[in-house]
Amino acid sequence: MSDATLHFEDFVPERQFPLGPKIVSAKEIIEFAAEFDPQPMHLSEAAGKASILGGLAASGWHTCAMMMRMIVDSFIGRSTCQGAPGVEQMDWKKPVLAGDTLKGFGVVLEARPLKSRPGIGIVRMRTELRNQRAETVCIAEQSIMFRMRESGENRA
Amino acid sequence: MSDATLHFEDFVPERQFPLGPKIVSAKEIIEFAAEFDPQPMHLSEAAGKASILGGLAASGWHTCAMMMRMIVDSFIGRSTCQGAPGVEQMDWKKPVLAGDTLKGFGVVLEARPLKSRPGIGIVRMRTELRNQRAETVCIAEQSIMFRMRESGENRA
Numbered sequence: 525m526s527d528a529t530l531h532f533e534d535f536v537p538e539r540q541f542p543l544g545p546k547i548v549s550a551k552e553i554i555e556f557a558a559e560f561d562p563q564p565m566h567l568s569e570a571a572g573k574a575s576i577l578g579g580l581a582a583s584g585w586h587t588c589a590m591m592m593r594m595i596v597d598s599f600i601g602r603s604t605c606q607g608a609p610g611v612e613q614m615d616w617k618k619p620v621l622a623g624d625t626l627k628g629f630g631v632v633l634e635a636r637p638l639k640s641r642p643g644i645g646i647v648r649m650r651t652e653l654r655n656q657r658a659e660t661v662c663i664a665e666q667s668i669m670f671r672m673r674e675s676g677e678n679r680a
Numbered sequence: 681m682s683d684a685t686l687h688f689e690d691f692v693p694e695r696q697f698p699l700g701p702k703i704v705s706a707k708e709i710i711e712f713a714a715e716f717d718p719q720p721m722h723l724s725e726a727a728g729k730a731s732i733l734g735g736l737a738a739s740g741w742h743t744c745a746m747m748m749r750m751i752v753d754s755f756i757g758r759s760t761c762q763g764a765p766g767v768e769q770m771d772w773k774k775p776v777l778a779g780d781t782l783k784g785f786g787v788v789l790e791a792r793p794l795k796s797r798p799g800i801g802i803v804r805m806r807t808e809l810r811n812q813r814a815e816t817v818c819i820a821e822q823s824i825m826f827r828m829r830e831s832g833e834n835r836a
């Protein structure tokens with residue numbers, strides 16, 4: 525692991541990481557929904573318009589998956605990430621509609637060593653995504669595990 | 681909507697719905713991860729074995745998406761579902777590994793009419809999935825909106 529790799533110690537409270545941008549296409553919305561969430565408002569513009577979502581709308585789980593990809597591209601992909609025990613909260617505040625552009629940020633809320641796994645720490649983060657109308661579309665709080673720097677390595 | 685369609689009123693506390701079974705293939709794990717969560721332990725058996733997950737493991741978000749599909753197949757697909765405002769809790773208790781068979785249940789915790797949207801109610805549910813070793817792999821709590829029966833319709 526190079527010094528540039530993000531370790532547990534690099535996730536200090538209030539540190540922010542940018543997420544996105546990601547343009548959400550109708551094709552992607554329909555493909556995800558056909559496999560994982562085949563409800564009418566996620567499969568056709570007409571059914572989406574007739575629903576309270578107001579248009580062809582991504583499954584909430586698709587929004588989660590797209591957020592994860594933005595997180596990997598922003599910081600997890602260059603980190604010592606060891607997985608995650610779950611998600612504390614996920615609010616889908618507004619529908620994500622075909623053609624929307626999503627971007628946002630992740631911010632470190634809290635970081636502590638894991639007693640049960642020496643050399644690993646857990647980082648609680650809040651992640652938020654907004655659309656091109658500056659509306660917040662989702663807010664998540666989740667905890668992610670990272671390996672610590674080994675004693676032989678220099679700190680970044 | 682036929683009488684057989686599940687409406688808000690059908691989601692009474694303690695009612696259970698079966699989920700699955702669903703066999704999770706290595707191919708599906710890798711395809712989902714390549715698009716949404718390209719971390720080594722979700723992309724190759726060797727990297728998974730070297731990680732604390734112990735084998736090629738599904739992204740937690742993939743597990744969520746598979747759970748959603750089981751929920752649609754079990755009850756949402758024959759309901760007046762109007763979407764969901766989010767997820768209150770999602771615990772990934774054990775890794776979901778290639779070859780695992782997942783099944784479980786959803787249970788209604790609470791149901792109440794939405795003041796802000798006449799004719800729609802919100803149902804809080806817990807959903808759980810177990811693997812073929814009877815280990816619980818994930819537990820979620822989420823709220824889902826359903827349309828109520830209209831006065832002109834008969835109750836089931």
